[in-house]
Amino acid sequence: MSNHNLKSSLQVTALITARGGSKGVPKKNIRPLAGKPLIAWTIEAALKSKNIERVIVSTDDPEIAEISNQYGADTPFIRPSLIAKDDTPHIDVLIHALEWLKTHENYSPDYILTLQPTSPLRTSNDIDGAINLLHRYKKTNNTNNIDYEEKIDAVIGICEASNHPYIVHSINKKGYLEPFIDKKPSYLRRQDFPSAYVINGAIYLNQVSSLMALKTMFPPKSIGYVMPRERSLDIDELWEFIVAEALIIHKSNYEK
Helix, strand or coil, X not given: CCCCCCCCCCCEEEEEECCCCCCCCCCHHHCEECCEEHHHHHHHHHHHCCCCCXXXXXXXXXXXXXXXXXXXXXXXXXXCHHHCXXXXXXXXXXXXXXXXXXXXXXXCCCEEEEECCCCCCCCHHHHHHHHHHHHHCEEEECCEEEEHHHCCCEEEXXXXXXXXXXXXXXXXXXXXXXXXXXXXXXXXXXXXXXXCEEEEEEEEEEEHHHHHHXXXXXXXXXXXXXXXXXXXXXXXXXXXXXXXXXXXXXXXXXXX
């Protein structure tokens, strides 16, 4: 299908959420990765998208805000420390940004695209692919064509699970292993397992009206945008920086 440009019909704003505090890797969001700050990879992918109207960074850290500006993102506000804690739900950050934009700029996009800096291998094609899913899901109801733009509340980035739930185990109180899923069919070979996917953290595309009403990024009417595992890396620890940099360098050398 051709790449449908939504700019003329829908307002999609990217919100990059980048808290200053990071316990695992200090200053993780601006730590260098293959020659540029980690957050820059996400900003550049969003700016390259054909369907995003505006790229905003929500951060409590002035240094992150300054670097984000240098790479072309908007930072119209500094996130309050009250919603920049380790245990702050992501939904609170989104609601704050949307309410701030509505109050101070009278601006309210149709969709908010949440992008985490810790997914640097996500590309502009992934972003546009997720947005374009809104036009691919159509349904015929009698004589009426119902566009799923009215029915889909969210498109969420997913990838195939590296470990299928059928082979995952837990440790019980006695220390014994037991299947995580009790009702696994005993006759299935691994190659016959049904497909299983995990949310990869790279893309959350939410209809603003639904998000504000339901107060969740994971509404019932959500569909998945499938990404390959190699672009689904979510950086949380130092070794994942090393893996991400190796993948970026390999891709760069391959494309030369």
